[in-house]
Amino acid sequence: MKARTLLIFLLDIQLVLAAIKSISSVQHKSNLPTASNRFIVEVEDTSQIPPSERSTLSPHELLFDHLKARNVTFNVTKQYKAEGLFVGASITLDNPQDVSALKSAPGVKDVRPVRQFSIPKPVSKYTVTGRNDPAIPPDTEGTHVATGVDKLHAEGITGKGIKIGIIDSGVDYTHPSLGGGFGPGFKIVGGYDFVGDDYDGTNTPAPDDDPMDKCSGHGTHVTGIIAADPGNEFNISGVAYEASLSMYRVFGCSGSVADDVLVDALLMAFIDEQDILTLSIGGTDGWTESISAVLTSRFVEQGKVVTIAAGNDGIWGSWYTSSPGNGIDVISVASTDNYVIPLQNATVGGVKHDPITYLDTLPLPVNGTFPIYATSNSTTVEDDACNPLPDSTPDLSDMVVIIRNGSCTAVQKLTNAAAKGAQVALIYDELFTSMDLGSFTASIIQEADGEWLVQQFVAGTPVTLTFPQHGGSADFPNPFGGLISIFTSYGPSNDFYFKPAIATPGGNILSTLPDGTFGVASGTSMATPFAAGSAALILQARGKDVELARGVRSLLESTGQKVPSTKIEGDPLQTVTQQGAGLVNVYDAVHAETIVMPTELIVNDTAHAEPKQSFSVLNAGKSSKEYILSHVPAGTALTVQADSIAPAPGPVPLSNSTATVSISPSKFTLGPGDSQNVTAEIFGPTGLDRTTFPVYSGFIDIDDGSQSFHVVYLGLTGSLIDKQVIDDTDSFFGVNVPTIIDSEGNVQEGAMNYTFEGGDIPTLIWRQVFGSPRVVVDLVDRDIQINTTLNGRDVDNGARPFISFPTSTAPGSFAQVETIGSILEYNFVSRNSDNPNVNGYYSFAWETPTYANGTVVENGVYRLLLRALRVTGDVAKEEDYEVYLSSIVGVDT
Numbered sequence: 001m002k003a004r005t006l007l008i009f010l011l012d013i014q015l016v017l018a019a020i021k022s023i024s025s026v027q028h029k030s031n032l033p034t035a036s037n038r039f040i041v042e043v044e045d046t047s048q049i050p051p052s053e054r055s056t057l058s059p060h061e062l063l064f065d066h067l068k069a070r071n072v073t074f075n076v077t078k079q080y081k082a083e084g085l086f087v088g089a090s091i092t093l094d095n096p097q098d099v100s101a102l103k104s105a106p107g108v109k110d111v112r113p114v115r116q117f118s119i120p121k122p123v124s125k126y127t128v129t130g131r132n133d134p135a136i137p138p139d140t141e142g143t144h145v146a147t148g149v150d151k152l153h154a155e156g157i158t159g160k161g162i163k164i165g166i167i168d169s170g171v172d173y174t175h176p177s178l179g180g181g182f183g184p185g186f187k188i189v190g191g192y193d194f195v196g197d198d199y200d201g202t203n204t205p206a207p208d209d210d211p212m213d214k215c216s217g218h219g220t221h222v223t224g225i226i227a228a229d230p231g232n233e234f235n236i237s238g239v240a241y242e243a244s245l246s247m248y249r250v251f252g253c254s255g256s257v258a259d260d261v262l263v264d265a266l267l268m269a270f271i272d273e274q275d276i277l278t279l280s281i282g283g284t285d286g287w288t289e290s291i292s293a294v295l296t297s298r299f300v301e302q303g304k305v306v307t308i309a310a311g312n313d314g315i316w317g318s319w320y321t322s323s324p325g326n327g328i329d330v331i332s333v334a335s336t337d338n339y340v341i342p343l344q345n346a347t348v349g350g351v352k353h354d355p356i357t358y359l360d361t362l363p364l365p366v367n368g369t370f371p372i373y374a375t376s377n378s379t380t381v382e383d384d385a386c387n388p389l390p391d392s393t394p395d396l397s398d399m400v401v402i403i404r405n406g407s408c409t410a411v412q413k414l415t416n417a418a419a420k421g422a423q424v425a426l427i428y429d430e431l432f433t434s435m436d437l438g439s440f441t442a443s444i445i446q447e448a449d450g451e452w453l454v455q456q457f458v459a460g461t462p463v464t465l466t467f468p469q470h471g472g473s474a475d476f477p478n479p480f481g482g483l484i485s486i487f488t489s490y491g492p493s494n495d496f497y498f499k500p501a502i503a504t505p506g507g508n509i510l511s512t513l514p515d516g517t518f519g520v521a522s523g524t525s526m527a528t529p530f531a532a533g534s535a536a537l538i539l540q541a542r543g544k545d546v547e548l549a550r551g552v553r554s555l556l557e558s559t560g561q562k563v564p565s566t567k568i569e570g571d572p573l574q575t576v577t578q579q580g581a582g583l584v585n586v587y588d589a590v591h592a593e594t595i596v597m598p599t600e601l602i603v604n605d606t607a608h609a610e611p612k613q614s615f616s617v618l619n620a621g622k623s624s625k626e627y628i629l630s631h632v633p634a635g636t637a638l639t640v641q642a643d644s645i646a647p648a649p650g651p652v653p654l655s656n657s658t659a660t661v662s663i664s665p666s667k668f669t670l671g672p673g674d675s676q677n678v679t680a681e682i683f684g685p686t687g688l689d690r691t692t693f694p695v696y697s698g699f700i701d702i703d704d705g706s707q708s709f710h711v712v713y714l715g716l717t718g719s720l721i722d723k724q725v726i727d728d729t730d731s732f733f734g735v736n737v738p739t740i741i742d743s744e745g746n747v748q749e750g751a752m753n754y755t756f757e758g759g760d761i762p763t764l765i766w767r768q769v770f771g772s773p774r775v776v777v778d779l780v781d782r783d784i785q786i787n788t789t790l791n792g793r794d795v796d797n798g799a800r801p802f803i804s805f806p807t808s809t810a811p812g813s814f815a816q817v818e819t820i821g822s823i824l825e826y827n828f829v830s831r832n833s834d835n836p837n838v839n840g841y842y843s844f845a846w847e848t849p850t851y852a853n854g855t856v857v858e859n860g861v862y863r864l865l866l867r868a869l870r871v872t873g874d875v876a877k878e879e880d881y882e883v884y885l886s887s888i889v890g891v892d893t
């Protein structure tokens with residue numbers, strides 16, 4: 001755990017675990033992750049309607065006529081006409097409340113709010129300056145060696161004849177390693193720009209037919225991982241460098257992409273008959289239901305391979321998956337870390353001593369040789385430089401200042417040093433972990449190095465430091481090389497799908513960048529194209545067809561290399577909820593002579609457990625094989641903190657108490673072409689604290705004498721209906737939630753009237769410690785008597801809000817609570833994170849005194865009733881919801 005934090009510096013995220021956010025800083029607007037008045041409507045294919053019932057109107061015309069007949073004013077952003085795949089439209093309503101008219105229109109199958117997706121933030125992205133740049137990792141092909149790609153290249157398998165569609169921020173195809181041009185005959189044979197440079201996910205796209213990436217670089221980096229030509233100055237190559245690529249640009253220079261654009265891009269890639277689609281895109285979701293997740297999953301049924309980033313939210317813990325990677329049949333990709341980290345060495349002068357490694361990929365921009373100055377002569381003073389430095393401090397402008405980490409922020413320490421003229425500082429830290437250093441020229445060194453420097457200073461040794469601008473690159477051995485990158489998002493999805501599916505190298509990857517340059521980046525964004533390239537090698541080598549394409553995920557999963565959770569002997573394997581079925585071994589997948597199906601055995605939670613699972617083993621080889629099967633458990637993920645409702649942050653703690661599996665038959669012989677059904681009975685571990693919602697998982701190994709294959713299994717000890725959804729603590733804001741805040745940002749205490757003018761509106765704030773399939777807010781009578789078997793408490797005179805949780809014994813139905821009208825409905829809601837800046841809470845600003853259907857709420861006094869359905873709960877059963885009743889809210893317009 002201690003050393004594990006080292007790699008956090010690879011992440012461009014603020015580590016703000018357990019930070020308290022001030023509730024008064026909450027903005028008075030809704031932050032639900034969907035565009036409030038934009039919807040994607042799916043309608044029936046004409047082919048799905050019996051000929052006798054077919055209208056002369058198209059399904060689109062029928063829909064629009066229906067809306068017009070109801071006086072609904074709307075604009076059609078897009079019409080989708082992919083018969084057999086997706087027929088529908090993206091519609092903007094003048095009045096979001098008209099969504100009920102949309103849902104009731106003839107032929108409408110589904111209405112989904114338009115979501116925004118971002119590029120999972122890559123990190124420590126920098127441009128290297130040339131072949132001799134000190135920052136280039138040494139064995140640039142190490143990722144290929146670890147996955148067997150190098151051996152396939154040696155066999156001449158390079159992706160030739162395979163078409164890969166990349167949905168990303170565009171590509172600089174003029175890059176010499178990316179073919180140098182665009183169109184037939186080039187590496188980048190086609191594509192489209194759906195958005196233009198200025199698109200940010202919220203404004204109107206400006207499409208054109210040139211998917212050039214001059215500003216973002218993300219898509220250019222991704223493209224190089226798939227297909228950079230070998231023979232470049234850095235001696236790197238893409239996984240499938242002879243594949244034909246098309247780039248569908250859906251990101252502008254910055255910002256996100258909305259679902260409706262993504263759907264357009266996906267459909268074009270489908271029509272262009274790409275064999276493989278890859279998306280290094282994602283947004284926190286937790287469910288498999290978003291339109292892009294559903295659509296990409298359909299592509300797999302149609303014989304496409306789809307690889308999608310698992311997400312970079314690992315530090316927020318389990319049950320925090322990303323869409324569209326959540327798509328049920330797509331390949332959601334986890335990241336493994338490279339074996340070395342390129343850091344910088346400072347040279348020590350004055351005495352003979354080894355160089356000192358500091359935590360930066362590029363050299364500190366400092367010329368010259370400097371003496372050192374320690375702000376404290378003791379190496380145990382915790383608040384070193386937390387206060388202004390004493391008057392006796394000399395001018396520090398020509399020295400490297402050495403400061404111990406701790407007690408206050410590094411920025412405060414550096415500010416105090418700068419007040420005495422300091423220009424360069426090194427902070428020594430037990431954890432050797434990245435931290436916010438503001439804009440100071442400063443870096444982090446290891447504790448032992450800092451202590452040595454301070455000792456030299458105290459002893460009066462004339463030690464100097466130099467920061468070489470070239471040749472100072474040090475391959476710091478990554479103690480976690482080969483492990484799952486700490487940033488990889490954990491599954492499973494709330495509906496218990498197996499996410500991520502597999503892992504590929506994504507930490508510290510050198511690839512192409514715009515303008516002919518190269519650079520290093522980290523993220524599941526970098527792992528995903530590696531998986532796409534791997535799939536291309538499989539399709540080329542095994543002969544592409546629909547059956548094989550559908551089976552690619554199983555091939556990769558069954559041949560994955562199990563990844564441990566740490567480098568410590570005896571520690572369990574990493575939970576499959578973060579490693580998937582392991583690090584890919586493409587060579588083994590290409591040459592597999594044993595086909596195992598299915599490869600994901602989902603036991604589900606205890607209430608829905610299917611302990612008896614089966615799979616088939618096929619001998620696809622030319623000779624008879626003798627199989628031996630055995631169980632290899634992975635660590636059981638303790639997904640929730642004990643005796644708490646809060647998810648356990650990543651790295652999620654693992655228990656070595658694992659499932660028991662009985663396999664039958666566990667030994668058999670198969671002739672060529674023969675297959676055997678195997679039954680596995682899987683029983684979750686006993687004796688674990690159920691308040692931790694332990695997710696157990698592991699592998700069933702299938703050894704054919706020369707090669708080992710496996711299937712993975714996954715289950716929960718406990719039932720999701722028992723998992724509290726709504727945070728009813730003060731841990732995030734310092735005040736209890738849910739709550740209403742008034743126009744001044746104060747928590748509403750007691751009854752209050754709102755004019756709904758000049759910002760005088762109530763804003764409802766809630767947090768979810770778990771996903772919910774349905775969250776509703778209704779307006780209810782101020783004197784409502786809620787069935788007390790539900791909440792066990794009476795409503796008092798109005799001041800105090802209360803929250804109640806389901807009791808399993810309570811009878812009743814949803815209709816039992818008399819509501820005046822619906823204010824908000826929101827399906828498939830993700831849980832929140834502990835990050836005050838991203839997805840830390842939900843807010844709903846009740847901006848106009850209207851119900852969800854647009855009817856005006858009459859002046860009067862009411863309460864807001866928030867209800868959140870527990871996972872696997874029955875939508876129609878009151879007792880499956882958690883309930884919060886607000887203080888009295890008056891409408892006084």
Ligand SMILES: *[C@@H]1O[C@H](CO)[C@@H](O)[C@H](O)[C@H]1NC(C)=O
Pocket residue numbers: 069070071
């Ligand atoms: C639509 O508007 C027209 C004209 O304002 C009105 O006559 C008609 O009754 C309205 N229809 C519905 C369904 O509200």
Ligand SMILES: *[C@@H]1O[C@H](CO)[C@@H](O)[C@H](O)[C@H]1NC(C)=O
Pocket residue numbers: 073074075092093094095
């Ligand atoms: C629909 O388009 C019209 C004309 O372009 C515009 O005035 C109106 O604001 C749009 N409505 C919505 C809901 O976007």
Ligand SMILES: *[C@@H]1O[C@H](CO)[C@@H](O)[C@H](O)[C@H]1NC(C)=O
Pocket residue numbers: 345354355356357472473474475
């Ligand atoms: C960098 O410094 C470390 C620690 O002193 C040393 O082991 C390593 O050899 C140095 N690397 C280079 C390239 O100088």
Ligand SMILES: *[C@@H]1O[C@H](CO)[C@@H](O)[C@H](O)[C@H]1NC(C)=O
Pocket residue numbers: 365366367
């Ligand atoms: C260091 O010196 C080099 C060569 O003289 C110069 O190009 C560079 O700008 C200098 N860097 C700084 C930070 O002064």
Ligand SMILES: *[C@@H]1O[C@H](CO)[C@@H](O)[C@H](O)[C@H]1NC(C)=O
Pocket residue numbers: 377457458459460
């Ligand atoms: C710290 O050590 C230096 C070098 O020996 C000495 O000059 C200085 O007085 C010491 N500072 C304190 C506060 O003891």
Ligand SMILES: *[C@@H]1O[C@H](CO)[C@@H](O)[C@H](O)[C@H]1NC(C)=O
Pocket residue numbers: 495496497498602604605608872
């Ligand atoms: C797990 O069980 C729930 C409740 O029956 C169900 O909705 C969900 O689809 C199941 N998950 C899988 C992967 O089968």
Ligand SMILES: *[C@@H]1O[C@H](CO)[C@@H](O)[C@H](O)[C@H]1NC(C)=O
Pocket residue numbers: 656657
């Ligand atoms: C499991 O872990 C516990 C504590 O971490 C340890 O005491 C125990 O020996 C381990 N059991 C096995 C079977 O490794």
Ligand SMILES: *[C@@H]1O[C@H](CO)[C@@H](O)[C@H](O)[C@H]1NC(C)=O
Pocket residue numbers: 616675676677
């Ligand atoms: C395996 O089981 C499936 C479904 O239970 C069945 O359709 C299939 O015939 C069985 N295969 C063998 C080889 O027994």
Ligand SMILES: *[C@@H]1O[C@H](CO)[C@@H](O)[C@H](O)[C@H]1NC(C)=O
Pocket residue numbers: 751752753859860861890891892
């Ligand atoms: C809110 O307005 C109602 C009238 O609609 C009034 O009876 C009540 O006293 C007001 N409450 C507060 C707290 O001002």
